[in-house]
Amino acid sequence: MPPTQPDATRARKAQAAEIERxxxxxxxxxxxxxxxxxxxxxxxxxxxxxxxxxxxxxxxxxxxxxxxxxxxxxxxxxxxxxxxxxxxxTDISVAEMWDAIETRTLIDGEGLRRSIQRGDDDWEAQVLGTFHALSRVFERAFGQSGPIKDDDRDLLETRHAAYHRSLISASGSDWMLRFSTQLYQQTQRYRWPFFSGESGDALLKQSYLAEHREIAEHAVARREDEAVALLARSLHRTGEVIEELHGAAKG
Amino acid sequence: MPPTQPDATRARKAQAAEIERxxxxxxxxxxxxxxxxxxxxxxxxxxxxxxxxxxxxxxxxxxxxxxxxxxxxxxxxxxxxxxxxxxxxTDISVAEMWDAIETRTLIDGEGLRRSIQRGDDDWEAQVLGTFHALSRVFERAFGQSGPIKDDDRDLLETRHAAYHRSLISASGSDWMLRFSTQLYQQTQRYRWPFFSGESGDALLKQSYLAEHREIAEHAVARREDEAVALLARSLHRTGEVIEELHGAAKG
DNA sequence: ACCGGATTTTCTTTCGAAAATCGGTGTCTT
DNA sequence: AAGACACCGATTTTCGAAAGAAAATCCGGT
Structure with missing residues (x-):
């Protein structure tokens, strides 16, 4: 997209007053x-x-x-x-989280199915590409010990979103994309503490990444049922992890 | 809900200035x-x-x-x-309409399925009740010749929405309800000229009402697959009618 | 001491006007 | 004559302050 070269006025103001952007x-x-x-x-x-x-x-x-x-x-x-x-x-609750996750399972499941049916070369490239980008920042973020760096966390979240979006990007349905994005956003609020965790359960995180790889591979190989089932399982597992963390944090 | 007895000020203003509401x-x-x-x-x-x-x-x-x-x-x-x-x-287009209808088929289908699984007596009563109300205003609106009255049209739309909402009201998912409402709203914009038609194709309208009755009956009888399939068919048929009308109007 | 009721305080909500922007039009240069 | 540039009118966008509610506080009576 073009830089939208906007307004000289605001630029001036930013120079004069604060260096916000x-x-x-x-x-x-x-x-x-x-x-x-x-x-x-x-x-x-x-x-x-x-x-x-x-x-x-x-x-x-x-x-x-x-x-x-x-x-x-x-x-x-x-x-x-x-x-x-x-x-x-808006408040959050475990019940609300499950609702969001299950609804997203429905939407993303159907979206993925359609993408697998209709996606072309570009779509395949996008799926594999966004997964690769995700895995790289994943390794960088959790590879080192200690708490995750803020920059890494931001990038991780960005690429995670891009990956999931790419899965359903060839579905041909703007409404599904829109709803999926909204639900993703919603669950992101629950997932945040998970990503910011002390990397204590790197094992689980490893399997999380492995799951994502499998989904991508099934998808580009056009194995519809396997990909959709695996995506559903992955989403469900995320819910369980979050529920556990929330129970540990609050109970 | 309580009447939300609000502000004396606005009431005063309304008395003094205009009789808006x-x-x-x-x-x-x-x-x-x-x-x-x-x-x-x-x-x-x-x-x-x-x-x-x-x-x-x-x-x-x-x-x-x-x-x-x-x-x-x-x-x-x-x-x-x-x-x-x-x-x-926001603009409308045939492609956009089909996207909205198909996505709603997905959401309402799953919502209806869950409602059938989880709905209690109240739900059954609501489904049958809203259908009855719909059918009454339907007959009144289209029973007489000539163009439909504005009041009837409003009531028809209100009750049609209430009926469809009742079908999925026991699904237990706020997100599905929300999305369904949003999509319903979208398709309402396309459906409006249909409802305001000169009642020329009363036959089709009759079958439309019959379809709704069948869906309600299958639902309360807990015939899941039949109800969902019929709902999907009904939504799809609506799309075809709209497409035809739009083609006739614009082509 | 303790409970209603008026008052102050702290917000949100609404207003009307000022600032900024877009698209078009006319003019000046090349 | 074609292109670019600067002005103009119509609209949006933003601001700061006034107006309106809810919550908090304070006061007299029991």
């Missing part, structure tokens, strides 16, 4: 990206209120673009709002 | 409801731009609540926006 089209879009990212990576905890003043201070924006962003996020179930009491980060 | 929580919510309704029933044609000034005049609101509503509707794919050129009603 409002490289998007509108401030509203910028606010949307920032808040969304901060929610997904847990900077704003689930259930915590999103005070306008606090957001204004944090991002250096005015009410209007913030409100704009919050309303869009509300329709995506990342924030919820009550009458005249403002916005808060 | 802002009976919702916030003006933003009111704007959302109004615009959404106007889009769904075709007052704003697909693809047409939504100028803020025009909306302001039409609803007597200020920019902020309108913008709020438009942003939410954007996340629901009812309106789309370009950089700094404002909002417009």
């Amino acid at each position: 409002p490289a998007e089209g509108t401030l509203g879009q910028h606010a949307y990206d920032c808040i969304r990212s901060d929610i997904l990576r847990g900077h704003f905890a689930p259930g915590s209120p999103l005070r306008l003043q606090a957001l204004k201070d944090r991002y250096g924006l005015s009410f209007s673009p913030l409100r704009e962003a919050l309303n869009r996020l509300q329709s995506e179930q990342l924030v919820s709002s009550v009458a005249a009491r403002g916005f808060r980060v | 802002p009976a919702e929580g916030t003006l933003g919510q009111h704007a959302y409801d109004c615009i959404r309704s106007d889009i769904l029933r075709g007052h704003f044609a697909p693809g047409s731009p939504l100028r803020l000034q025009a909306l302001k005049d039409r609803y007597g609101l200020s920019f902020s609540p309108l913008r709020e509503a438009l942003n939410r509707l954007q996340s629901e794919q009812l309106v789309s926006s370009v950089a700094a050129r404002g909002f417009r009603v």
